[in-house]
Amino acid sequence: MSKPAVEEFNGIYLDLSRQPGKVKFAEPGLAWKSVAGGQSSSLDGEQFLQCQWSRGAKGHEVKILTRDSGVLQLDGFDAEEFDRVQKIFKLFYGLNLEHKDHALKGWNWGKGEFGKAELSFNVQNRPAFEIPYTEISNTNLAGKNEVAVEFSLPSGGDETGTNGHLGGARSRGRKGGAAKDQLVEMRFYIPGTATKKENEEDGEDKSGEGSEEEEHHNAANLFYDTLMDKADIGEVAGDTFATFLEVLHLTPRGRFGIDMYENSFRLRGKTYDYKIPYDNIKKFMVLPKPDDLHFLITIGLDPPLRQGQTRYPFLVMQFKRDDEVTIELNMTSEMLEGKYKNKLSARYESPQHRVVAEVFRGLSGKKIVTPSKDFASHHQQAGVKCSIKANEGHLFCLDKSFMFVPKPASYIPFDNISVITMSRVGGAVSASRTFDITIATKNGTGEHQFSNINREEQKPLEEFFQIKGLRTKNEMIDDSSALIAAALKDADMASSDDEEVVAARADRGSADEDDESVDEDFKADSDSDVAEEFDSAHESSGSGSDAEMADADAGADSDPPEEEARPKKKAKTSK
DSSP states (O other), X not given: OOOOSOEEEEEEEESSOSSOEEEEEETTEEEEEETTSSOEEEEEGGGEEEEEEEEOSSSEEEEEEETTSOEEEEEEEXXXXXHHHHHHHHHHHOOOOEEOOOOOSOOSOOEEEEOSSEEEEXXXXXXXXXXXXXXXXXXXXXXXXXXXXXXXXXXXXXXXXXXXXXXXXXXXTXXXXXXXXXXXXXXXXXXXXXXXXXXXXXXXXOOSTTTTOOOEEEHHHHHHHHHHHXXXXXXXXXXXXXXXXXXXXXXXXXXXXXXXOSSEEEEEOSSOEEEEEGGGEEEEEEEEOTTSSEEEEEEEEEEEEEETTEEEXXXXXXXXXXXXXXXXXXXXXXXXXXXXXXXXXSEEEEEHHHHHHXXXXXXXOOOOBOBOTTOOOTTSOSEEEEEETTEEEEEEEBSSEEEEESTXXXXXXXXXXEEEEEEOOSOHHHHTTEEEXXXXXXXXXXXXXXXXXXXXXXXXXXXXXXHTTOOEEEOHHHHHHHHHHHHHHHHHHHHHHHHHHHHHHHHHTTGXXXXXXXXXXXXXXXXXXXXXXXXXXXXXXXXXXXXXXXXXXXXXXXXXXXGGGOOOOOOOOOO
């Protein structure tokens, strides 16, 4: 039987593409083109390693595993086309089209198996779903028995798996880029322990050396380590050019080691590891902390860094001003004289913050932003201390923006500012020492309020706003007049109260003097009253001390002329 030249199928979706297209199979390989035009892809037949037939989202799907650990998905075939597709793969590529059924029970517990190109979650020996390694951007130990898997996001809204060549050069995250909604994280709960040997039998492609040794490990840790290796997360292509150990990060909080590579850098922490391409760096700032002891390096990222549900658009590192390091780059002289000429040096011996900034600038090509020379605080610092709600930090004035660090790190470009309002909040005491500024952004997108700014910083800030041509509104003038009026009103009320008190005392005559008058009935030599008061047999009754107190009150209310007519106290008699 002669081979057909070309086999065509219409209405086929490639890797979750937005639009269907036409796929053509021929002996050299396959080609796919969208019906909307513009998008086309091809794959050499020599790259075919394995093929599977299963139910898909649009109908039936043909999955092709390639020799470079890639995964190609063609969805939209009819069930009746199975025999035709099976013959195509048998005649053109010498491969058997395997019929694979998925688990449809909906169970959320099963067994994870690591294949050559994807992670499979199996329920009763049937795959419930598969995750290609190329779609995994990061993984972390979220707990003792929990592993979080983060999926790649496309760098652009139009990037999908249909763009460009489908081999290993295909960028991560393009498969899910076509969908309106995209899964960004999945967590696996993995209890108990496991052995290396068991893991190898579950599909790991490792050499048999040492497989007889069954060392028990935490199952979650073993799953995490295997996924890091399979998805090429831990190992970054190329050698490490420089390494900085235990760098303090304020956002996200913790100490991370920094490994610098040619195209990316890696943060290594006790719980979380991240690999961040230099292309994700959008801003790089070196900010001197107003305490004269530290420097802050702030890196703006897009897309942001994620820890579970928390997103970090900025990395904030803190270095001591006087900590010096000596480092030699792990780089050949040819690279230093070629690609990185006038960008990097072979050896550095400087404060650590300066070395880190220079290496980042040389490898990433990003400009280092520093505070504006047009601003100096009352204490000749580059930033002012303030708060966002309950979070204390520092607001830095840059040439084209404001930057608040460390938490929540806030970046406000000048061209997006509508008006800056200066005001006082609080009572008269606090208002005289501090003030607030509220920055309203254009198009009503929101506002940023910075509170508890020292009153001494008002003049330097106003001068900076004027130099940069920022529109300001000073509400503190109105507040000052209101405070003065309130103070005068309080003074008038206080004076009137004093007059009333004086008048009342005049009406009472010398009654107020009774508090300091000498009690003629008191005899210093007699301690009978004291003995009676502390006597355990003393009875507290109205006819005793309470009656005397009543007499004293009556005497206090009487006028001095009647003092002679006051009846004498009854003599105490022993009971």
